[in-house]
Amino acid sequence: MPAWSDHFLELIMPEIQSLIAKAGADSIELSVWSDCGGMGMEMISMRDIQDTIRRITGFKVTLKLHCFCDKEEACRTFADANHKPLHMAKDIQSRNFVDGTYFCETHGEDHAFPEQTDVYVCCFPC
Secondary structure (H helix, E strand, C coil), X not given: CCCHHHHHHHHHHHHHHHHXXXXXXXXXXXXXXXXXXXXXHHHHHHHHHHHHHHXXXXXXXXXXXXXXXXXXXXXXXXXXXXXXXCEEXXXXXXXXXXXXXEEECCCCEEEECCCCCCEEEECCCC
């Protein structure tokens, strides 16, 4: 398989160096939110990227999947087994932007939106 993540890192190296400088440490945790997540391919590709960042710079990036949303149960089951999201949703329209909440299927209740999401991914509409 081509070393696509090495090439990608070359393209974003200035941003990665800035992130490393801002972190002021040898690691950082990034919060991810995935809508219409499907199989969660963004998490799989980001794992390749984080491994490449570690190999080339020595900097450790940890990804925390805050919320995964997909209407298909098979997709949610796959995401739960492979990506371990903190929260799971099945309806992207069950969010209340006035109150700043979303319904979490994992806990069966509304949660407040996180104060910060570092990486937001929305795939083809589910």
